[in-house]
Amino acid sequence: MKKQKFTHKLDLVNGKVEMVHGAGGKAMSQLIDQLFIDKFTNPILNQQNDQASLTLPGNKMVMATDNHVISPLFFPGGDIGSLSIHGTVNDVVMSGARPLYISCAFILEEGYPLSELAQIIDSMAAAAREANVSIVTGDTKVVEKGHGDGVFINTTGIGVLTDDIARGADKIKAGDKILVSGTLGDHGVAIMSLRENLTFDTTIESDSQSLDTLVASMVETVPEISCMRDPTRGGLAATMNEIAQQADVGIQLYEDAIPVKEQVKSACEFLGLDPLYVANEGKLVAFCPAGKAKQLLEVMRAHPQGQDAAIIGEVFEDTNNFVQLETSFGGMRMVDWINGEQLPRIC
């Protein structure tokens, strides 16, 4: 396609997002051309049509969408850009699919520095390359200053099932074992360490990452996996309660088996939070028949993203759909739905 000519280069050092960048005129065209297309470049996007025409291999198609409104935009271990790719890629691959294409829609706040936007775009582009997905279509809108929080990103992902096996909560059966791919709570604690009034020093980084290769090796070796989920907002507790209800089963977890980093435990301790309710962005839980659990655990542990994988519980019949935890004390307790946002306790 013929390159458009602009009188001035986009000022990625001192420039700011302006209302004109979303107004449909030349300024918007320049932002798209010199920032988005330049960084995301691929044959489909470069055609610059209003839509992307995609050719998909034969199997069933999988689609997922996610809004990203994280604050702060940059955090240890990632930023809103990489997160917006990881989050959607992971939602797609939890079906066992191979992710292929991503769309992205930006809502930018007037006055946001273009230099920071460029960093976010860079990191999105890198995350997409790493997960072997192409960003094929997008949209940009600008809202007045005070009406946004810098940058909001929506991404939608499309993937294709490699084995045409349908997985999901409805495939879970009593007796299934529950595995987790690694330590819980890293992302949430990394974010909280930066929140206003809460700054504390930690070397914990967000676990934000695409789990496409981990999932590929898992479904290849153990195609019998009944369901996979990434425990993001609300942490493991929310995911387990969702699944117990959708699958109409009870879930029993073992506290001693659940991997949590010492630093995350400590941070949760003094913030009055429970790591089971803290968000993750690069972990998955998998359900599989008991006879396959050991083999699945070995595959996961052999992958760099699953070194700390563990069998953390099992599924049983329970019409109450309770999620219960055997505590390290040998007592039992409920792991209930979180009620709103987790708020710190006073004492």
Add this chain to the structure above:
Amino acid sequence: MKYVDEYRDGKMARHIAEKIRQSVKGDKSYHFMEFCGGHTHAIFRYGIPDLLPENVKMIHGPGCPVCILPIPRIDAAIELAEKHQVILCSYGDMMRVPGSRRRSLLKAKADGADIRMVYSCADALAIARGNPDKQVVFFAIGFETTTPPTALIIQQAQKQQVKNFSVFCNHVLTPSAISTILESPEVRDMGLVPLDGFIGPAHVSTVIGSQPYEYFAEEYQKPVVIAGFEPLDVLQAILMLVEQVNRGKAEVENEFTRAVTEQGNLKAKNLVADIFEMRAEFEWRGLGLVPYSGLRIKPEYGDYDAEKRFVLTASKGTDHKACECPKILRGVKTPKDCKLFGSKCTPENPIGSCMVSSEGACAAYYSYGRHQQKHKS
């Protein structure tokens, strides 16, 4: 986690639980009240009831500062933020507690009020310094544990001449609440509530010391064991209470010697005495008006008293008639005896005081112990 994991060791827990089982007498029942929400939370969080023999029962007391704050005080806090347009700074778990018409700080915030969650009252003072053109009020709640920091911040505000800062004081006192429970007719006269001993507060006692509990042990002939908030502390305290009951003793014992002394923290106590004075009475959600149970800011620091700086409407908000919290807090009833529990009253939609914070008896029971109720029914 060093110095924490040691107090959560499962093997040791089973060892103490075994000792409790060996110590209890089959023909006797043991009813102990843990006063503090922190203990209630630990009991449910670690599944301690599963480790206790059938005849050892825990009664969950009124020691959750969030739960006991009456509706009119919450209404007043919302009024400060909405009508007087102040920046209201609050501890996190106060945010969801419903006042009149089930409005909470979170709902007021969603409606546009400037309400900010803080981890420390020092943050509230910093917000005041950073917003000199706005009035900033710290919504002070809590027992003797959170009172000294509030006192310190009032002192600092005066020293630094921060004119736009004030404190809405709701600090309450533990011993008066324990007296009220022990003086209640169900406990004292009718003997309806078997109450064989208390697990004494952890953090509160680091400030007030073990000495104030001597009175209860002597006057009411009830053993008190002051215990830390870790699960092993709780189990050990239960064992100590069982042993006292078996020997017919009613003494104050201190399990939490790593933090609590007889006299407590003198510096903190002096600071509190310097800034605050006793209110003749204060309303507790669930217990009603309790004499000499609340603190207010002394007249010499009146400039920093939000109740003096702003004219507040006296709200008449009351609790739901069917709510059994007053009886649950005294051990006369358990959460499952309440008609509202689990149906109309849940943590998402709390009606009574015991459901509002995770430390309240009903909320802890609902969130952590509901499976037991269902399994047994």
